Amino acid sequence: MKSLFTVTLAALAFAFPAMAQETPEAAPVLDTGNTAWVLISAALVMLMTPGLAFFYAGMVNRKNVVATLLQNYVALAVVGLLWVVVGYSLAFSEGSPFIGGLDYFMLNGLSGQLFGATNIPTYAFMAFQMMFAVITPALIVGAIAERVEFKAWIIMLCLWSLCVYAPVAHWVWGPGGFIAADGGLDFAGGLVVHLTAGVAGLVAAMMYGKRISAGEVSRPNDVSMIMLGAALLWFGWFGFNAGSALAADNLAAHAFVTTFVGAASAFISWMMVDWIRHKKPSAVGVAIGLVVGLVTITPAAGFVTVQSAIIMCAISGVFCNLFAAFIKTKTHLDDALDVFACHGIGGFLGAIMTGLFADSSVNSVVSVQGLLVSGETGLFIANLKGVAIVGVYTAIVTWVLIKVVNAITPIRVPEDAESQGLDATSHGEMSRFHDRRAEQQ
Numbered sequence: 001m002k003s004l005f006t007v008t009l010a011a012l013a014f015a016f017p018a019m020a021q022e023t024p025e026a027a028p029v030l031d032t033g034n035t036a037w038v039l040i041s042a043a044l045v046m047l048m049t050p051g052l053a054f055f056y057a058g059m060v061n062r063k064n065v066v067a068t069l070l071q072n073y074v075a076l077a078v079v080g081l082l083w084v085v086v087g088y089s090l091a092f093s094e095g096s097p098f099i100g101g102l103d104y105f106m107l108n109g110l111s112g113q114l115f116g117a118t119n120i121p122t123y124a125f126m127a128f129q130m131m132f133a134v135i136t137p138a139l140i141v142g143a144i145a146e147r148v149e150f151k152a153w154i155i156m157l158c159l160w161s162l163c164v165y166a167p168v169a170h171w172v173w174g175p176g177g178f179i180a181a182d183g184g185l186d187f188a189g190g191l192v193v194h195l196t197a198g199v200a201g202l203v204a205a206m207m208y209g210k211r212i213s214a215g216e217v218s219r220p221n222d223v224s225m226i227m228l229g230a231a232l233l234w235f236g237w238f239g240f241n242a243g244s245a246l247a248a249d250n251l252a253a254h255a256f257v258t259t260f261v262g263a264a265s266a267f268i269s270w271m272m273v274d275w276i277r278h279k280k281p282s283a284v285g286v287a288i289g290l291v292v293g294l295v296t297i298t299p300a301a302g303f304v305t306v307q308s309a310i311i312m313c314a315i316s317g318v319f320c321n322l323f324a325a326f327i328k329t330k331t332h333l334d335d336a337l338d339v340f341a342c343h344g345i346g347g348f349l350g351a352i353m354t355g356l357f358a359d360s361s362v363n364s365v366v367s368v369q370g371l372l373v374s375g376e377t378g379l380f381i382a383n384l385k386g387v388a389i390v391g392v393y394t395a396i397v398t399w400v401l402i403k404v405v406n407a408i409t410p411i412r413v414p415e416d417a418e419s420q421g422l423d424a425t426s427h428g429e430m431s432r433f434h435d436r437r438a439e440q441q
Helices: 001-017 032-057 062-092 123-145 150-173 190-208 223-247 250-278 281-296 306-330 339-359 378-408 414-422 422-427 434-438
Strands: none
Touching: 032 062, 032 123, 032 223, 062 123, 062 150, 062 422, 123 150, 123 190, 123 339, 150 190, 150 378, 150 422, 190 281, 190 339, 190 378, 223 250, 223 281, 250 281, 250 306, 281 306, 281 339, 306 339, 339 378, 414 422
């Protein structure tokens, strides 16, 4: 009886070959845990733009608090919508090694799709990346604070996001991007976010020229606002870096820890330099220092050990402090809120030191290692080339865009408006802090 059953099965398999084929692989299933983590991370990164707004607004003259807040907040609406319409497609659709195509115009075809091996909705990935796209040009505000024509700034936001941010994001993170293909690594945006914003801030500060008040002794109008902004940035940065793992896994936990210790390390090293130079620690200084640490660890958060993160960010805290002091005292550049010293130099150091300290034991997906870990030069050279290419490209395109915008409408407010303050002249609104000071006077 048993042999008869076996013979029957064999006959059926011969008669109907399709029955003998293997069952096709099941379609990917949505991972709810990873999805929840990425959506939370996107919300955390969104919070960073208001945090940046408070951080900058606390540093400027009290006549420009509202204007500085709005120059940051407007990026959420303008760049966010632009990203949905075309920015995401240019950065993350198939195209050339230099730019994506228009396959995802208005998010065409993305609804219900899953992204990558972590099985999250493509909409979740798009939203996460949207928050990066929003905050990057907002960083530039700090370099040209207190003299920005608001209409020109909105035009600049649009053009810069499409012509600088989207292409660089494609080079580093997009399908077929040439920096990634060459072996360059950027975990969460050292090249894409901070180096581009820092270099653009440098170029913008040179082209906008000095503020009328640049020669005067200027103090932050509200240190508590600066500290609040720094706290929101530090908090949101866990989404920025740990969220870039795109999964609720060991790599996300590792990036979370390196993000914290990196900020803490630069906090301390910047504070110690201030203490030595000025004989007292500065609250504003440590707020800037912790941001420098966060910038530096961003490209490396998922590639280096905790020990390396501490070393990298301690070095960066010292170097960026001294470099910021050099710019203020030895040059004629009016980078109002130290954007280039913090984000440009911090992003540069982070990318270069990723090439020195990257360790494959941290991230199994990456086989290459840093120069100081293995003696291999490939990653270090790839990141060095990436820094040079991104820096030069950003500088040239930013220069061209500012020229174009200035031909359409003046990029800088008139001198009388700058003297009165942008809150009154550009927006007709005053901060409560400014009103209180006016009453006292």
